Amino acid sequence: MSNTQDYVQWFRGAAPYIKAHRKKTFVIMVSDEVIYSDRFVGLVHDIALLNHLGIKLVILHGSRSSIDSHFADNKLESRFHHNIRITDAATLPFVIQAINEVRTFFEAQLSTGLPNTPMSGSELSLVSGNFVTGMPLGVIDGIDMQHSGKVRDIKHDEINELLALNHVVLLSNLGYSRTGEVFNLPAEELAGKVAQALKADKLIYIQQGITNGEATASTLSASECDLMLQDPATPSELKSLLGQAIQAIQAQVKRVHLIDPQVDGGLLLELFTRDGYGIMVTNLFYEGxxxxxxxxxxxxxxxxxxxxxxxxxxxxxxxxxxxxxxxxxxxxxxxxxxxxxxxxxxxxxxxxxxxxxxxxxxxxxxxxxxxxxxxxxxxxxxxxxxxxxxxxxxxxxxxxxxxxxxxxxxxxxxxxxxxxxxxxxxxxxxxxx
Ligand SMILES: CC(C)(COP(=O)(O)OP(=O)(O)OC[C@H]1O[C@@H](n2cnc3c(N)ncnc32)[C@H](O)[C@@H]1OP(=O)(O)O)[C@@H](O)C(=O)NCCC(=O)NCCS
Structure with a gap:
């Protein structure tokens, strides 16, 4: 088959997905490792394309590896409890600085107007704000987690109003309490909670290390995710996302996609081709x-x-x-x-x-x-x-x-x-x- 025919076939094949995704709400979390990788320029282009296809987007970034390097640069010791970083008053400013740096870089890249790409001249309208209310994790096993927090509330009505106006909502993994304190929130959990609050059509995680180098498209039910969680061979990055996926699916988020960005355009392959690219978790396979x-x-x-x-x-x-x-x-x-x-x-x-x-x-x-x-x-x-x-x-x-x-x-x-x-x-x- 000629290239032209391939292209026509591909485009026709994508048409039902273009139609199906229009006006739907997607929450996309991108890890900071991906943001600082050479895959990111292509990803920004693909995110702009989704916006132009009429998809309502909430985008979040992770900050874990940037916080790690800020701690290393400043010779600070990271303390963890149950795999959660303990953010105390002394280290909070470094955490905020690391998160803000990722955010500023992310925001700048999403504002480039995409010169020298097929989406040249297309600009996204990004909006941020105090949409996330955080609260302290509290004292766990006698250890005060201090500024390490969890999500208390998402201002979903405000976010929905902005999405309806075709703005892209950009969120960092910070939450503010009603008493004015700042909390460092796990980005994966925040993305899950945002998707649940918005009853999003899709929750998408783009993160390295999900597939141990073997990218094979697959579809999982919530009970299959449970089995993978119990399997010691499942990579730990994947386990944490599967846990979020199960909760999201149980809370009526329709589909969760886990994408390891080994291939340029993996997000588009996942969303616009029948075979997909990453791991899709769905309640489609009704348990009965x-x-x-x-x-x-x-x-x-x-x-x-x-x-x-x-x-x-x-x-x-x-x-x-x-x-x-x-x-x-x-x-x-x-x-x-x-x-x-x-x-x-x-x-x-x-x-x-x-x-x-x-x-x-x-x-x-x-x-x-x-x-x-x-x-x-x-x-x-x-x-x-x-x-x-x-x-x-x-x-x-x-x-x-x-x-x-x-x-x-x-x-x-x-x-x-x-x-x-x-x-x-x-x-x-x-x-x-
Ligand atoms: C047709 C049938 C299988 C659909 O199953 P279902 O689980 O109710 O379908 P879904 O929930 O996926 O879809 C529901 C939608 O289909 C629509 N729908 C149901 N029957 C329809 C029909 N005969 N013609 C057109 N649309 C129909 C509903 O109005 C609803 O639309 P809405 O969401 O816009 O309100 C079911 O209604 C049924 O068993 N009907 C009787 C048997 C039958 O007709 N079988 C097909 C024989 S060829």
Missing amino acids: SRAASIDDVGGILSLIEPHESSGVLVARSREQIELEISHFQVIEKDGMIIACIACIPDSSARTAEIACLAVHESYQGSGLGNQLLQIVEDRASKSGISRLYTLTTRTSHWFIEHGFVESRDFKLPEARLARYNPERGSKILLKSI
Whole structure:
């Protein structure tokens, strides 16, 4: 394929993501090691691009390695308790100085107007303020953590107002108490709390050392994160972020992305390509979702029966479901099958039919249909299927909203044609994956 075609394909492939991300809120934390690395210029460019694509951005920076070097330069000893730096009154000015230096550098880079880059002339409007209220960590195991603090409150309404005006909100890992004290906050935790307070669509950590040098795109559920937290082989940087990711996901942040900036443009690959680039933590894989087994046939039959009676779904016999059970995905809650979908490949194994999609009435409208479709699409694409089709009488708009298009000239695979009932007048919808 020529480069031009590659480019066209890539751009078309990115289109659904461009559309999906528009007007969404992303909280991005960048570690100071990345800010001072040669990857940073490219990253600034990519952040500007996100802003121009209509994404609402809150950006935070970390300061850990800069604080370390300020301490070393000034021959100060770092004291830690439970891996948290104890910031006392004597070292607080050095901590503030280090944080302000990172912030000023970060702010300056984000204000460059990006000369000599494809985003030349585009300027971000950055806004900062006292959006973070901190409070003392207090005394832990008899040790007073002094100016090491935790997040008390995020002024989310004020931040949201600024985001609506297309400003980019820039935050440092400092918090101020209601009594006027300054607290050094862990940047990863602050990013998590900001994302939770804003109910952000994405929380993104860009930090070195996450993947031990092996960058492979992966998707994790909260329970898979739990398993990785218990695994001694998981790098400690990754563990700390996974802990934040679980909390964020449980607090309704939709997705958390962990990006190790080994490749220039990793952020764009993660956000605008199907395969992604980093680690994505999501609640998409509803904890009760799983491949169906023969024991689920009864539950599936009870779930689809009302839709068969009303003519929305084609009637399927118990035998047919038993034969096709390996192609079904179900969601189970409290022992009951509350949603199901089938993805049945044809003999070429390049095309598959999406069939028998149903969500129990009490659970409709909470995203389960969407989750099941995404799960089977993801699996189908990984198994080499490039096209999905579905036949529907009353649900065409739902499928169209999920990327399907109506087709009048698609020829059904022979095996499917044998069971086709033209009297239903079903529409045939296709989706390339
Ligand atoms: C279609 C169905 C699977 C969607 O599952 P779900 O979990 O409710 O869907 P989601 O929560 O992901 O999406 C809900 C959105 O889809 C919309 N929707 C639901 N049914 C729709 C339909 N028939 N046509 C168009 N949009 C529909 C809802 O209005 C809602 O939109 P909103 O968020 O803008 O209000 C479910 O409604 C269902 O089981 N319907 C009956 C069986 C059926 O039609 N199966 C498909 C046969 S081909």
